[in-house]
Amino acid sequence: MSSTNKPTTTNTTTPEGVPGLLLGHSTPHPFSLIPLSSRSSVQRLLTTLLDPLLPFFSPLKSRIRIPGATAVRFDQTASEIEGLARPLWGLACLLAGGGEYEYKDWWIEGIRNGVQEEEGGEEFWGWPRDNDQRMVEMCPLGFALAVVPGLWEGLGERGQRGVERWLGERVNEKNMPNTNWLWFRVFANLGLKKNGGKFSQERLDADIEHLNTFYRGDGWSNDGPEGIHQMDYYSSSFAIHFLQLLYAKLAGEDEPERAAEFKKRAQIAALDLVHYYDKEGRAIPFGRSVGYRFAMVSFWGALAYADVELPAPLTWGMVKGIVLRHLRWWQTQDNIFSPAGTLTIGYSYPNMYMAENYNSPGSPYWACLAFICLAVPETHPFWTSSEEDPWPLIPAIKPLPQPGHIMSNLGGHCMLLSSGQACSYPMKGTHAKYGAFAYSSAFGYSVPPGCFTLEQYALASQLGFSDDGGEYWKTRRLSTSRLVTKENNPVLVSDWTPYPDVFVTTYLLPPTEAAPNWHLRAHHIRAEGGREVMTADGSFAILNERTPDGRYLDLYDPEKCEGTFPKLIGNYDLNTPEAWAPAKQGAFAVSRAGAVGIRALEIEKEGREAMLVNADPNSNLVESRTTIPTLQHRIKKGERWWYVTGIYAKPAGEGVAKESYLDGWERGPEVPGWLREVIEKGE
Incomplete structure (x- = not known):
């Protein structure tokens, strides 16, 4: 809202003469x-x-x-x-x-x-x-x-x-x-x-x-x-x-x-x-x-x-x-x-x-x-108190054992990593409200406006599985979790099963001072039955609007500091080579809300691909038009895979130049030694 806007509300009255309010186009409340x-x-x-x-x-x-x-x-x-x-x-x-x-x-x-x-x-x-x-x-x-x-x-x-x-x-x-x-x-x-x-x-x-x-x-x-x-x-x-x-x-x-x-x-x-x-x-x-x-x-x-x-x-x-x-x-x-x-x-x-x-x-x-x-x-x-005192001196990273969260105040926003919580009944969108891996003060969570394809499921900060070629998707809802310490850093571990014969163990690692805009998630997936599944690993959702006119984002333009990589293809038409990139190259989106991205950090076999999901409108709490950088893959019957995923997030804010939105993207985070050992042992 521009500070130059003038109140142009229309006053109405009830039969008793009580004033009412009618807001018109661009009218501030x-x-x-x-x-x-x-x-x-x-x-x-x-x-x-x-x-x-x-x-x-x-x-x-x-x-x-x-x-x-x-x-x-x-x-x-x-x-x-x-x-x-x-x-x-x-x-x-x-x-x-x-x-x-x-x-x-x-x-x-x-x-x-x-x-x-x-x-x-x-x-x-x-x-x-x-x-x-x-x-x-x-x-x-x-x-x-x-x-x-x-x-x-x-x-x-x-x-x-x-x-x-x-x-x-x-x-x-x-x-x-x-x-x-x-x-x-x-x-x-x-x-x-x-x-x-x-x-x-x-x-x-x-x-x-x-x-x-x-x-x-x-x-x-x-x-x-x-x-x-x-x-x-x-x-x-x-x-x-x-x-x-x-x-x-x-x-x-x-x-x-x-x-x-x-x-x-x-x-x-x-x-x-x-x-x-x-x-x-x-x-x-x-x-x-x-x-x-x-x-x-x-x-x-x-x-x-x-x-x-x-x-x-x-x-x-x-x-x-x-x-x-x-x-x-x-x-x-x-x-x-x-x-x-x-x-x-x-x-x-x-x-x-x-x-x-x-x-x-x-x-x-x-x-x-x-x-x-x-x-x-x-x-x-x-x-x-005559002044609003400075922001509290609180730890940048803090584990909260009771709610099963790891809190982060790095990277320009407050964020929590979460495991184990679930509503006592399967309410609408409960997997998005409790089962996502990360929740941000800058990039709100997304809920599904429909139940057909990734565009409608809007899997922000979630790992989805589909056994029907990508029409219906299952994510984490119920899980068992534990909070552990690795190399003096907190880690959340959860076990969950999207299908009775597909087993997942997820590790959530908070940002570090060296990479404040990144958090890591690692998934050990075991498809132990006769089921072949597609997977989709999503980053945060971000505003999908060009600054000049509000239309969908174009391919990233470093001069404008805005756009996506790879190219965002809308309306479910993904059979286009320029819409995909190698998973280790990753996918990102930059708009006036900041930047988010996702990149594969696999240390074993590779196979995933990067793209952007053009999420259905009104799926995100904060922005009505969003896109979700996503890694996709297909796991065959009986296969076991380790995914290691880096999630990038740098929100816009006071004093944050748009030229700096992708400053941390190229460097990327390090995969810690303890996680490498776990993967190498096949635990």
């Missing part, structure tokens, strides 16, 4: 126009998200039908309850911190009418069933009741009794998923408890004690019981750490030991979680529900809210910088809003391919968790 530095500027930022919702309230204010007629696995009423409840995270934090919002009474009226079943109950929310989505939305309501001055009183006696029944009596009798959801019932009871309402201390304690069984050590909780390995943003900012910290703040006087434990876990985890955010303010997209966008940074505001003592070397100026830089980066993502100014389902642009089956049009407003910083007093050092 008010969200993007607020310079962020102070508490008051973040307060204004929140109101730019709340204002566009006003025209979509129901007559009795108990629901918000956000534009977008997409269906989800739950009913339409629950979807519209989401529309009301999720923005309440931000509004509650604003009011708890002493801020004001002109239309706050609309939410109070909506809550009062939503819980009324008897007379005047035409907008009743409905009683929760087992595993009901309504239980999720009880969490922001319970939090708001606990922190917003006058909210309970504003409901009136009839509204209070309705909230007691809807929020407490019924939910305490129902089954809930054995995941972070249990925290939502905790906050339903806590909100009632803080106001003298009817609640269940027995259920509250039992839920917390069970949630404590998810704790694995090193500050990390799993999102589920034994047998599930899922440690994504739900373990930190979306739910578990976030809600532990809020609970420590709100119940700490009555439960000092429990509060101290939750704070201690957060102190430990902070030194791991800082690796997930880069100097540009971007977070690493990883796992499910990343459509919650800036909620990924809420952990840091919750630290301040809960008065956690920061572990060295972190300072409150650093934490403030993490939060504000993150929000500023989202201010540059012009395409996250609908024409009505509401948040869309997607990441950097509207995208249903990456959405979960529980993402209704109201779901993205879980992003309002990020505004927990507004509940932090203005006298707290989070706000009084």
Whole structure:
């Protein structure tokens, strides 16, 4: 977005005279126009998200039908309850911190009418069933009741009794998923408890004690019981750490030991979680529900809210910088809003391919968790730090045993190598959200918009197998993994089977100071049955647009510092010699987003070829048009192969000249001696 753009929004009004918003061609959203530095500027930022919702309230204010007629696995009423409840995270934090919002009474009226079943109950929310989505939305309501001055009183006696029944009596009798959801019932009871309402201390304690069984050590909780390995943003900012910290703040006087434990876990985890955010303010997209966008940074505001003592070397100026830089980066993502100014389902642009089956049009407003910083007093050092301190002095490479990650802060972006994680059920694109080898803050992961050919599978940072000539592809989803040390460096090893008779062992090696833009992956593949397979080993996906006109990239031009090698051939027509190159020569793509590439580093027999996959549009989270440098091969029945692959990535950024995008490409990384020995021994 150009800084010279002028706001040209069209104002609309509801029958009640409430202002709305209509965005036209090249129109900046008010969200993007607020310079962020102070508490008051973040307060204004929140109101730019709340204002566009006003025209979509129901007559009795108990629901918000956000534009977008997409269906989800739950009913339409629950979807519209989401529309009301999720923005309440931000509004509650604003009011708890002493801020004001002109239309706050609309939410109070909506809550009062939503819980009324008897007379005047035409907008009743409905009683929760087992595993009901309504239980999720009880969490922001319970939090708001606990922190917003006058909210309970504003409901009136009839509204209070309705909230007691809807929020407490019924939910305490129902089954809930054995995941972070249990925290939502905790906050339903806590909100009632803080106001003298009817609640269940027995259920509250039992839920917390069970949630404590998810704790694995090193500050990390799993999102589920034994047998599930899922440690994504739900373990930190979306739910578990976030809600532990809020609970420590709100119940700490009555439960000092429990509060101290939750704070201690957060102190430990902070030194791991800082690796997930880069100097540009971007977070690493990883796992499910990343459509919650800036909620990924809420952990840091919750630290301040809960008065956690920061572990060295972190300072409150650093934490403030993490939060504000993150929000500023989202201010540059012009395409996250609908024409009505509401948040869309997607990441950097509207995208249903990456959405979960529980993402209704109201779901993205879980992003309002990020505004927990507004509940932090203005006298707290989070706000009084006059400067955003420099980026934390953190290790360039750090292994994280609990999530099974190796974190890297080399090469101009934050990156994680991952092994072993998987969602507890085979959700849409789960192999891309958890099973890819690498995830980057600069180059988001890609999901399949279809299931036919590599263009649709979009195998960014994945190794795919096809036994039907390249129509259907299988990748890593479930695996067993281990974190080992080789020559004083961390290495992730995973074992997985794309087919019952094809076995793969993958080694993931992080970048080094000598080759900061490269990471290595080695695959030992054993086709031990009667199956012949094709393979496709993909690098990161990168923007596939020419700078002058946005058309697909041409063959690389060193004068323009843009293009691909070999030539990118679109529309599935790959029977062209210039589209292929020897695997040791590799393939790369350079655009205004930076450069990515892939090269074979085999030390035994060779056989792979390099090319570029013209990924189907809207497969990548960050860029809607991408290409993926890829190595392809065919493994015959009974063969064993070792692939050693170098993955190059250098993102664009402030102070990074386009002439330097390929500076590290020609040199390439060294294959370490220990890996050579493993390959030579045939292990």
